[in-house]
Amino acid sequence: MYQYYAKWIREGKLKVNSDWNKDLKVKFTVQDPCQIVRKSYGDVVADDLRYVVKSVVGEENFIDMTPNKSNNYCCGGGGGALQSGYKKQRLQYGMVKDKQIKATKADYCIAACHNCHSQIHELSKYYGGNYSVVHLWTLLCLSLGILGENERAYLGDDLKKVAVYGA
Amino acid sequence: MAEQAIKLGGKRKSIFIDKVKKLLPEGGNLNLCLTCGACSSGCPATGLENMDPRKFLRMAALGLDEELTSTPWIWMCTMCYRCVYACPMKIDIPALVYAARASWPREKRPKGLVGSCDMALRNMSRSAMGTPPEDFAFVVGDVLEEYREAQPEFKEMKAPIDKKGAHFFLNQNSREPVTEPDEMVPLWKILHLVGADWTYGSKGWAAENYCMFLADDDSWKKIIETSIDAAKELGCKVFLNTE
Ligand code: SF4
Ligand code: SF4
Numbered sequence: 001m002y003q004y005y006a007k008w009i010r011e012g013k014l015k016v017n018s019d020w021n022k023d024l025k026v027k028f029t030v031q032d033p034c035q036i037v038r039k040s041y042g043d044v045v046a047d048d049l050r051y052v053v054k055s056v057v058g059e060e061n062f063i064d065m066t067p068n069k070s071n072n073y074c075c076g077g078g079g080g081a082l083q084s085g086y087k088k089q090r091l092q093y094g095m096v097k098d099k100q101i102k103a104t105k106a107d108y109c110i111a112a113c114h115n116c117h118s119q120i121h122e123l124s125k126y127y128g129g130n131y132s133v134v135h136l137w138t139l140l141c142l143s144l145g146i147l148g149e150n151e152r153a154y155l156g157d158d159l160k161k162v163a164v165y166g167a
Numbered sequence: 168m169a170e171q172a173i174k175l176g177g178k179r180k181s182i183f184i185d186k187v188k189k190l191l192p193e194g195g196n197l198n199l200c201l202t203c204g205a206c207s208s209g210c211p212a213t214g215l216e217n218m219d220p221r222k223f224l225r226m227a228a229l230g231l232d233e234e235l236t237s238t239p240w241i242w243m244c245t246m247c248y249r250c251v252y253a254c255p256m257k258i259d260i261p262a263l264v265y266a267a268r269a270s271w272p273r274e275k276r277p278k279g280l281v282g283s284c285d286m287a288l289r290n291m292s293r294s295a296m297g298t299p300p301e302d303f304a305f306v307v308g309d310v311l312e313e314y315r316e317a318q319p320e321f322k323e324m325k326a327p328i329d330k331k332g333a334h335f336f337l338n339q340n341s342r343e344p345v346t347e348p349d350e351m352v353p354l355w356k357i358l359h360l361v362g363a364d365w366t367y368g369s370k371g372w373a374a375e376n377y378c379m380f381l382a383d384d385d386s387w388k389k390i391i392e393t394s395i396d397a398a399k400e401l402g403c404k405v406f407l408n409t410e
Contacts, residue, residue, distance in 0.1 A: 013361040034247040074247030080380025083279035084242040096211040112410040114340040137353035
């Protein structure tokens with residue numbers, strides 16, 4: 001999916017821009033889903049992912065985690081962990097990810113993988129980081145000015161009213 | 168740190184690791200360990216259940232098959248492959264973990280995983296939430312209708328199911344149609360804007376596959392095949408995995 005997002009932006013089919021965030025300066029970091037990055041396409045796709053993210057939130061508002069790309073840590077939601085019942089251990093596993101995110105001081109963590117999204121969302125609440133966790137599609141639409149008010153379940157209060165389509 | 172914690176029992180069968188080696192290309196390099204610990208130091212599951220990847224591998228090498236196939240740690244490792252990435256010898260520890268999962272009697276494996284896998288086998292959606300194809304079609308149609316009416320720029324937007332000859336076969340995680348249908352819309356909008364020719368399949372639309380995590384190979388295959396067959400039957404060129 002990220003390769004296509006990147007391609008469509010490069011081809012000018014998705015006219016995204018980051019003007020909405022020029023003054024707001026909301027900070028974003030991004031999770032590298034193991035399944036897509038380390039286990040499948042490698043850093044090439046991680047670079048595409050960053051290209052898309054920077055295009056929609058602004059280069060200066062993106063803060064990478066350390067380590068990142070293929071060397072990033074798993075969030076702890078993969079491998080069936082969300083359904084295997086060992087919740088305490090799953091959250092302990094996720095402590096590494098939570099610390100990485102907090103270290104970036106970002107307001108948002110972009111999790112363009114369903115498993116990561118659920119897990120990191122829970123980590124944010126459990127460890128009190130209270131950063132928001134969003135899908136990439138949400139931000140793409142936000143930056144295109146086509147995100148309606150009912151499509152903002154995962155945006156924090158700071159972005160609930162920004163560039164609302166139809167408003 | 169882990170080595171001294173391993174108690175050597177009487178019998179050293181080493182059957183398990185040999186079996187796994189046979190399954191893997193180059194034997195998964197399972198006997199090339201330098202005990203450097205790079206795997207464990209970068210594994211977020213290190214320390215859970217007093218286990219870590221290097222220790223797990225050493226136990227396998229020592230033939231402690233019973234401990235290996237009984238520790239619940241194998242369900243806490245997420246198969247993330249970071250250990251393999253970090254390992255100088257590219258040793259495939261997660262493959263060993265997978266084999267250990269498969270060695271558990273199916274009914275003893277974590278209930279949540281068994282349940283999600285069984286749900287997916289119930290109907291052709293292959294959804295871990297058991298949503299049948301007609302329910303999916305209803306939700307998609309309903310949400311689409313609502314947005315086409317409410318948002319004029321998108322009154323031509325489509326969300327086809329089983330469209331023959333579509334370029335992309337898109338899958339969908341069950342959580343959206345079941346619990347937060349509005350979350351399906353942003354991606355539809357993106358696809359609409361770029362003019363992508365895409366379709367869902369009434370068969371195999373669900374993106375998740377818990378049978379794989381359950382290490383139930385036959386069911387895993389069945390689920391994947393449902394989606395692939397659906398995409399082929401419709402003549403789609405690209406299988407597009409959702410976010
Ligand atoms: S990183 Fe590889 S070589 Fe080093 S201890 Fe782990 S498995 Fe052995
Ligand atoms: S695959 Fe398992 S053992 Fe290897 S780093 Fe990931 S969680 Fe740890």
